[in-house]
Amino acid sequence: MSRVPVVVYAADRVLQAGVVHQLRPRPEVELLDAGEEDRAEVSLVVVDRIDEVATQLLRRLHRMSPARTGLVVGQFDRNALQTTVECGVAAVVRRADANQDSLVSMITAISRGEGVLPGDMLAQLLDHVGQLQRQVLDPRGLTLSTLTVREADVLRLVSEGLDTAEIAVKTAYSERTVKNILHEVTTRLQLRNRAHAVGHAMRHGLI
Incomplete structure (x- = not known):
């Protein structure tokens, strides 16, 4: 089993020592010393709360480190x-739940490219995303998928085999508008043609 290189950032020495003490015996984790941060796959941040510091x-870390970040936090609003x-x-992971096994599970999940959130935080996140969609994106005809509603509609019709004229009839757009929509999608997403655009959208679950 390959060990996951981890660097720990803590708000104080007591928090640092506690987390390091739990992780050091585990064969899944390689704890890095100061000066080895560039080798880290996971940055583990341990704090009481998300304050300014x-x-x-x-x-x-988000701006400068290639490592993915995990957070162990006491208070979370x-x-x-x-x-x-x-x-x-x-x-x-909440500090109250941060035992040796949960920390290692979080670190290995992060190293596999996965995300971890407690159930109540996931509910908060979904609620937050829903509010963003309703209050900010919907009034502008946008979606979180990087496609506008009408772009997704047009690509869906292309995927069903309709040509430009048929799409224009279905959507009540002019043929010129349909062509412009497809041109905008392929240009913005740096795709070669409408077939490539449909393939991209389907692979990423956008239509």
């Missing part, structure tokens, strides 16, 4: 959720 650290999303945090 913790936010600055998370932003710095809605504002903290937004900060963790903006800073690209891959996994969150």
Whole structure:
């Protein structure tokens, strides 16, 4: 089994020592020393709450470190959720639940490219995303999928084998508008043609 290189960032020495003590015996984890941060696959941030100092650290890691970030936190509210999303945090575990096994499970999940959230935090995140869609994106005809509603509609019709004229009839757009929509999608997403656009959209679950 290959060990996951991990660097621990903690708000104070007591938190640092506690997490290091739990992780050091585990064969799944390689704890890195100061100066070895560039080898890390996982950055583990341990804090009491997401205050200004913790936010600055998370932003710095998101901007400068290739490692994915896991967060062990004591207090976690809605504002903290937004900060963790903006800073690209891959996994969150509450300090009350942070025993040796849960920490190792989180680290190995992060190293596999997975995300980890407690159930109640996941519910908060889904609610937050729903509000974003309703309040910000829907009024602009946008979706979280990177396609507008009408772009997704047109690509769906292309995937069903309809040509430009047939799509124009179905959508009540002009043929010129249909061509412009497809041109915008292929240009923005750097795709070769409409077939490539349909394939991309289907692979990524956009239609």
